[in-house]
Amino acid sequence: MARRKRPKKKKISQPLSLTQEEQKAVSALLREMNEIDPARLASRIPDSRHAQAVVEQVRLDAPVIPFLIAVKERFADKNVQKAVKKALFKLKQRGLGIEEYVKPGEDTASALKAPRIHEPEVFVGPLLDMSGSRALLLIHYRTMKTPHVGAGMVSHREGIRNFLYGPFSRKKTRQMMTRLEEFAGPLVTTSFSHAAAVLEQAYQKHMENHPDAPPDYLELRPWLLREAPPLDHPAVYDIITRDSTADRDLTDSDMDKLFQHRLLKPWRIEFEGLRPYIEELRKIEDSPLI
Structure with a gap:
């Protein structure tokens, strides 16, 4: 009499075992999940081992989809790919589809579109008065689709005035830029570091003249200083050399x-x-x- 084959036990996947230092690095990445662009965050993951751990530990909700796609694009490691597919499958089971990130007519598991990296945009206006007041507008993306905007008037003598910061729709951002340009324009593009220098100089002067710090700038400031250290020289010398300015x-x-x-x-x-x-x-x- 032939023996009946015992059904194979399904292997239960165990979470990746990490050292204390590795877990510390993974936790730091997870804390930044909603702070910076998903593709930029994925580029900060040092290796496939950390990538797998981040994917396994990340909170599964709709905003994480672009990050998972960015990780899938960056790491070809089999374990990372498996972890990403598993996470996407769980999201799909919860009704959080990934269709908008998939190329038309292709399978969701193999044809995920790479997320677009949004570089920060910064605009400044001309000096409007003897106190050096000027308009400044900064746009960056903490999540895949929603721009965060910082806008207001800054002065190296008076400090920061009427500064707003927060998430705005693209339509609202365009309207804000149009109104600011009408009031204090024309606005021209400048470097991220130049904007950080202008804002930080105005902030330091503000703290000398006023007891209360501008709350919206305080929210933006840690991220700004981390991503764009202020210039240590006048911005004009990024365009011309000091020697070219004849006396x-x-x-x-x-x-x-x-x-x-x-x-x-x-x-x-x-x-x-x-x-x-x-x-x-x-x-x-x-x-x-x-």
């Missing part, structure tokens, strides 16, 4: 070229705008009281 007087042609630049056109006052003030000065000079 000579400006000629009429130099001045004409300078004031024809679009950023300086708003600074020019036409004669008709000055006429009332000139006439008032003449009246004062002709007055018998002078």
Whole structure:
């Protein structure tokens, strides 16, 4: 009589065993899950062992899908790929589909689209008054789709005024940028480090002049200083060298070229705008009281 084969016991997968230092690194990555762009976070994972551990320990909800896709794209290791597929399967069972991240007509397990890395965008306006007030707007992505925006007026003499920071829709972000440009523009693109330097200088002056710190900037500040150390030199020297600025007087042609630049056109006052003030000065000079 033939023996009946015993059914094979299904292997129960055990979580990856980590050293104390490895777990510390994994926990640090998990804390940043909703703080920075998913693809950027995936690029910070040092090796496949850490990648597998992060995937196994991450909280499974909708915002984690872009991160899982980024990890799958970066690590070809079999265990990492298996951990990602398992996590995506669990998400799908919970009704959190991944269809929007999948190329049309292809299988979800093999055709995940790599997430797009959103680089921060920074804009500054011209100096508006003698205190050095200017508009600043910063856009970066903590999650895959929602931009976080910091915007307000900054001054190296007065500090930070009317600064807002938080998640805004793309439509709201465009509206905010348009209004800011109308009020204190034109806005021009600048470097991330330059923006950090402008904001930090204004923050230090703000703390000298005011007892309370601007709360929205305090929320942005740790991330900003970590991602973009402030410049240690004037931003103009990223465009020209110190040696190229000759020590000579400006000629009429130099001045004409300078004031024809679009950023300086708003600074020019036409004669008709000055006429009332000139006439008032003449009246004062002709007055018998002078």
